[in-house]
């Protein structure tokens with residue numbers, strides 16, 4: 001017999017959060033500050049405003065304000081595709097024959113196909129409010145570039161996207177969606193920037209990385225008046241905006257008095273996971289409740305599980321500020337796996353600190369087992385998941401299968417960050433049996449760690 005919880009828990013518009021929640025306010029050990037790579041000193045707001053919008057710099061540096069009001073214009077935009085449903089995965093539970101109760105928060109119900117739109121609209125809004133002409137950015141898998149293009153089209157802002165070359169080639173249709181929304185899209189590394197030309201000279205034939213594309217986008221923002229750079233993950237401000245995912249999830253679960261035992265999210269730069277866990281981590285930090293929180297990363301780019309907690313550059317070109325995070329080293333170029341959104345060498349400083357302090361766990365999973373989970377999910381729950389999201393599915397299934405052995409009726413919540421319609425090359429490889437698992441050797445990781453910048457802090 002099914003219990004009373006519906007397949008989909010929808011919230012009403014008036015139950016949507018009015019404020020984002022800033023996890024840092026409740027952290028005893030704050031994430032370490034960004035450093036100026038030239039001086040080794042913490043960056044001041046004035047040093048960041050040539051790169052980022054003013055209001056976003058304020059949010060980036062704000063370690064104390066717990067709740068920040070969501071401007072009405074952004075809330076109105078959110079209403080076009082939010083609140084997003086929290087789904088009880090009855091069909092998957094049945095297929096797994098598990099006593100566990102599985103829930104997923106589905107963020108793929110908008111044209112960008114991912115949670116990235118939650119921060120894209122916020123960042124574009126503040127750029128518009130500052131009177132800027134446009135923004136520059138990088139995109140890996142293409143979801144962030146698409147989300148930003150949508151937000152910029154809505155607000156009439158110019159949008160220049162540097163797209164990691166491997167994704168540009170694997171996902172030509174992504175590029176067309178972005179162009180349809182009015183963005184210009186350049187494969188990275190490109191000849192269009194100084195740093196792009198330098199990277200191409202050093203690594204001819206490289207398939208690119210998020211780190212390279214970030215360097216190019218920052219260079220263009222800094223060199224063009226009226227432009228600023230925006231980033232779709234990793235930054236504190238992005239986790240702040242993504243807290244809407246967790247806040248809605250908590251409101252939905254509270255309606256039915258469900259307390260999660262395990263909360264699972266895939267982790268690229270950490271934004272969806274940081275957003276999903278935000279209100280739960282708040283209770284955990286304040287000693288009000290306890291949850292197991294699991295970050296899932298690809299075995300091909302294992303920042304948490306095999307990286308080092310140290311100051312590093314966010315970009316390959318080494319022009320960005322230094323952030324203290326779990327990193328594989330900014331010179332680490334992961335193999336061309338199919339979860340483009342998880343190919344970043346570093347991790348959010350907030351999540352890095354929380355992981356370091358023992359508030360969360362991390363696991364690394366291999367690509368073929370991720371796709372096995374993706375296919376099982378697609379066949380039972382009906383949604384074609386993004387490869388990134390499927391990392392969370394893999395671990396949710398693994399945890400549900402453990403419950404099957406022990407008979408425990410745990411509540412498992414995971415973030416289903418997006419859909420995989422633009423990832424059919426990856427699905428094709430899996431279906432053809434030609435997908436491989438590329439796992440870096442200890443030597444490869446050590447070589448890149450050896451090149452970490454020397455910082456005393």
Ligand SMILES: *Cc1c(COP(=O)(O)O)cnc(C)c1O
Nearest residue numbers: 233268269270271272341388418
């Ligand atoms: C970008 C992306 C991710 C990974 O980014 P995070 O900042 O770690 O959330 C995960 N899933 C999808 C669908 C994405 O587009």
